[in-house]
Amino acid sequence: QKEVEQNSGPLSVPEGAIASLNCTYSDRVSQSFFWYRQYSGKSPELIMSIYSNGDKEDGRFTAQLNKASQYVSLLIRDSQPSDSATYLCASYNQGGKLIFGQGTELSVKP
Amino acid sequence: DAGITQSPRHKVTETGTPVTLRCHQTENHRYMYWYRQDPGHGLRLIHYSYGVKDTDKGEVSDGYSVSRSKTEDFLLTLESATSSQTSVYFCAISEDRSGNTIYFGEGSWLTVV
Numbered sequence: 206q207k208e209v210e211q212n213s214g215p216l217s218v219p220e221g222a223i224a225s226l227n228c229t230y231s232d233r234v235s236q237s238f239f240w241y242r243q244y245s246g247k248s249p250e251l252i253m254s255i256y257s258n259g260d261k262e263d264g265r266f267t268a269q270l271n272k273a274s275q276y277v278s279l280l281i282r283d284s285q286p287s288d289s290a291t292y293l294c295a296s297y298n299q300g301g302k303l304i305f306g307q308g309t310e311l312s313v314k315p
Numbered sequence: 316d317a318g319i320t321q322s323p324r325h326k327v328t329e330t331g332t333p334v335t336l337r338c339h340q341t342e343n344h345r346y347m348y349w350y351r352q353d354p355g356h357g358l359r360l361i362h363y364s365y366g367v368k369d370t371d372k373g374e375v376s377d378g379y380s381v382s383r384s385k386t387e388d389f390l391l392t393l394e395s396a397t398s399s400q401t402s403v404y405f406c407a408i409s410e411d412r413s414g415n416t417i418y419f420g421e422g423s424w425l426t427v428v
Contacts, residue, residue, distance in 0.1 A: 213355060237413070248405060248419035249358070293357055301412060302373060303348070307357035 208232055211294050211306035219314050224281040226309050228294030231275065238270060240279045241293040243308070249293055253279060284313045318342050319420040321406050327426045334393040336423050338406030340386075344416075347389040348407040349373075349381065351400075352422075358405065364389055396427045 211228045218224045230238075237256055241249040255261045255268040255277065267280040277296075281288055294306040318341030328334050338347060348363040350373075360373030362381040370381050378400060380392045393400055406420040 211357075248421055250419070251417065295358075297412070302360055302363065302371075303417065304360065304374070305350075305358040307355055 207306070208298055208304045209294055209296055209306040211292075211309050213307055213309060215310040215312055217312045217314060218284050220284060220286060222284050222313075224284045224288065224311055224313070226279040226281075226292050226294075226311065228277040228279075228306055229275055230277065230294075230296050232296070232298045233272075233275065234299040235296040237297045238268070238277045239295045239303075240266075240268060240277075241295060241305075243291045243293060245290075281311075284311075286313050286315050289313045319406060319408055319418060321404075321420040321423045323423060324421065325424045327428060328396050330397060330427055331395050334396050334425065334427075336391045336404055336406075336425070338389045338391070338408075338420060340389075340408045342408060342410070342418075343386060344408040344410045345386075346409040346412070347383065348409075348417075349379075349389065349391045350405045350407065351375065351402040352405060353402050361391065361404075393425075396425075398427050401425060401427045 209230050240253040242252045243249040253268040255270045261268045265282045269278045289312050291308040291310045293308045298304050320339045322337045349361040350358040352358050359375045361379050364370045364383040382390045404423045407417050409417040
């Protein structure tokens with residue numbers, strides 16, 4: 206079992222809809238969680254970090270963390286074609302290493 | 316943009332040859348990482364460094380070695396390249412372990428034929 210798991214997708218949503226991306230992790234000690242966005246052929250860029258249970262909002266993005274269920278999600282409201290990318294979930298494991306999931310490809314159709 | 320330079324950006328090499336990828340930073344960050352990215356696997360940590368001459372293994376370290384003799388340079392070496400090491404390699408740097416200050420280089424595309 207991978208330490209961080211995501212549905213690889215692709216996830217397709219219409220423009221203006223809410224895109225929901227999910228991630229589970231196996232290391233119960235993990236405290237820090239991150240969402241990265243990666244456009245095709247480019248390097249990943251950090252878009253959200255979350256450390257506490259609950260929701261964290263930043264513009265159109267909301268990250269949700271449930272430590273009891275070992276579940277992290279990213280919601281993108283009012284999805285735009287420019288949001289089409291691969292979204293990577295990551296967390297620090299007990300050994301202090303930043304571990305990534307396999308990524309979810311999101312496609313927003315005009 | 317964070318000052319991270321990877322070289323070479325693209326390389327084709329033959330099976331069995333040694334290959335070294337270089338990551339150079341101008342940020343004076345303590346932590347440096349090498350990841351590989353393959354379809355369906357996301358980013359997988361190969362090795363990382365937490366200071367000059369201080370390195371540790373990641374998830375997929377077999378077949379790879381690293382060296383960090385200066386703060387600004389982190390080298391990844393494939394001693395004898397295999398076709399399974401065909402991948403995109405990303406270097407990353409961070410100032411601390413908070414995760415909020417990690418920056419990635421532009422990637423190195425390596426093809427082993």
